[in-house]
Amino acid sequence: MTATGFSTLVEQARGIAELAGRRAGKAEAARTPDADVIAALVAAGAARHFVPASLGGSGGTFAELKQAAVVIGAECPATAWCAVVAGLMTRAANHLPPAGQRQLWAGGPDVLIAGGVTPRGTATAVAGGWLLSGAWPAVSSSERADWILLVAAVRGEGGPGQRVCLVPRASVLVERTWDDVGMQATGSHTVVAEQVFVPDPMTFPAGLLTETDAPRPGPDGRPVPLPAVNTFLFCLPMLGAAHGALRYWRRLTGAKLRGRADVYDPVVAHLADVFARSSGEIDAAELLLDRVARVVDTAPAVTRSDVARHQRDCALAAELLVRAVDRLMRASGTAGHSTGSVLQRLWRDLHTASSHATLQFGTAAAGYARAELIGAG
Known part of the structure; x- marks a missing residue:
């Protein structure tokens, strides 16, 4: 409790x-x-x-x-x-x-908020607020949310810059566009706003989300900037998928190994290698993510260097998890690749999650090098 x-x-x-x-x-x-x-x-x-x-x-x-x-x-x-x-x-x-x-939160804290933080629309300043228009793709849970958070480019006298707007789900349209091979059950459809009035108290400058020098305190009183945790949070479903994939793979593999105890049996040796490598990579990814959680939960301050390292660690963890589950899938046989198999569903979901722009290692590596090498110089 x-x-x-x-x-x-x-x-x-x-x-x-x-x-x-x-x-x-x-x-x-x-x-x-x-x-x-x-x-x-x-x-x-x-x-x-x-x-x-x-x-x-x-x-x-x-x-x-x-x-x-x-x-x-x-x-x-x-x-x-x-x-x-x-x-x-x-x-x-x-x-x-x-x-x-x-x-x-006038009616209580159990308000489900969906969102799209990539600026796709426009916000125009008017008396008492803003007029919001645009289309935001890939907004997960958009059909089930109570409110939706949307980032828009400021247009007109209120600009330049970007504005975050919170709008009731009933104020926008949801176009059913989500057709990815994985994460199908997220319902990450397109949210469309057409001249929706957003009162001033339901908006704030988007720069507050990405501030890393002097971020505002969050609900726990700790200043944790969004870039320090977004990649971490996106990795968590992937880590869960990998744990689940390993569990289901072990069930499938148990039948193959039943009665084959000879360590020199090539089938046993191959499956042992698959199990040891994949489970080790999953453990390594989890250790990286545990460190991120520890820093953002306990460090006196989250620095720019922390943010860069977190993004590197999360992108690396994503690569480890994809590699581990790909290996399990290759060694699962037709049972694992069946359209009714839980393993293939976990594999599809993991690959879709890993394609998120924030989890690409090249981008994270460049940011980390910039913070630690160029910045240090």
């Missing part, structure tokens, strides 16, 4: 995982998160995890979110993705002015 008396997301993660695993096929076919699974996530505290305690939040940590997301992701990475995105968007919404925060 948390200090506020809520049963934690960690405590309920196993039950959510089992439900999400059973509903995964249905959710994939519908190309949207299962309604009962989302309700279970919200009831367990996924939406309130990073809401300020003064507004009923549960005072959650990044390490706790990691623990829950990995458990859920082992059965359904798409559901884990929805959970971490909810946490990320909620933490971003903490940058609203006090009046906006009170409006957003």
